[in-house]
Amino acid sequence: MNTSSVSLQKNHLVALILAGGKSSRMGKDKALIPWQNIPMLKRVYQVASECTEKVYLITPWPEKYQHILPTECEWLTEIKTEGPLVAFHQGLAQINSDWILLLGCDLPLLNLDIIQTWATQLNQLYPEILAFVPKTPQGWEPLCGFYRQQIKIELQKYIDLGDRSFQKLLTRIPIQQISIDTQTEKMLFNCNTPSDLHSRI
Template identity: 55%
Template sequence: MNPYQLESQSSKQFLSAVILAGGKSSRMGQDKALIPWDGIPLLQRVCQVACQCCQQVYILTPWPERYQEILHNFNYQFLVESNPGQGPLVALAQALAEVPSEWVLLLACDLPLLQVEIMRDWAERLNNIPDSILATVPQQENFWQPTCGFYRREALPELQKFIQQGGRSFQTWLKQIPVQPISVNSLPSDMLFNCNTPIDLKKSSSENG
């Protein structure tokens, strides 16, 4: 059983996490999801956090067999990515269409410094989000951090319309829908750090070693 449940929600379908593990990792030169961070693969680290703050966790990827071994201790389900290589916005559209929960927490697989307590606090705030708001996303200096954000299932029609018109930019789409920003001023400065390149990995590993 999931050790964490939102107190005011009896439905297990209130909040699900969808972890993106379908990128090309072109800047890293190898699959980021499998790269160890302090001895633990990045995807496994993110999955561990997600399992502690969501009722259900999904891994969205074109190649589920690649990750089964490192995730065998977690309660999760695979979603096979239907349009791989199209970017995280298209991946979110698939997630909102297939995941039967009111909210989806979208997470990149390369966020090694996520903190469970902060993510739980953000999840609890969903109970107080007005119905008119379709997403609540961290924002730093007018730049959204969309792959660590919460999206309502009701956002799907607007998202599909945007994609059908050729849109692929999260930043552009989020300017067109009602979004409640999550303030990150009080966060540890590196919690939303993305490990994208070998330089990132080397620098951050040395800082945490």
């Protein structure tokens, strides 16, 4: 067993993939768009399953994706489609794990080695740190980050105030920024529009 595997088990790390967006800017479901002949959601699942103990998928439409994911995937139903922050909150209520790797379904360049390297650093974080998230010049990348289970307390307070912005949430909680380089920034590319997609194909 390698060092990263030991570290992951110590932290009881699971993954939660969000697949509840309307993909309005793309014009079709991003999760099902093939990237190198593999649907983007499936690519994200494959990486997540390699570096966590269990992978959960939260979506309002499980029937849309069951045919592309293995039976080992844990399906959670998104009751309210109010954006990623609320979906994360709903997922957390159904997950019992020390750390959650939160992922969007539109990360076709997700890199297993980078994610595993980040995961090995979780043991080094102070107990009060609730999130370990990369930040680019454009802002935080909340849908490719690690969150401690205890964040759900702050998340509930934040949602009760009527806020839905992940960016604002991450300025209000104890957080450790993940340092990124050129390779990491490339990995964080996500597809929102047809032009985004065509620019990388």
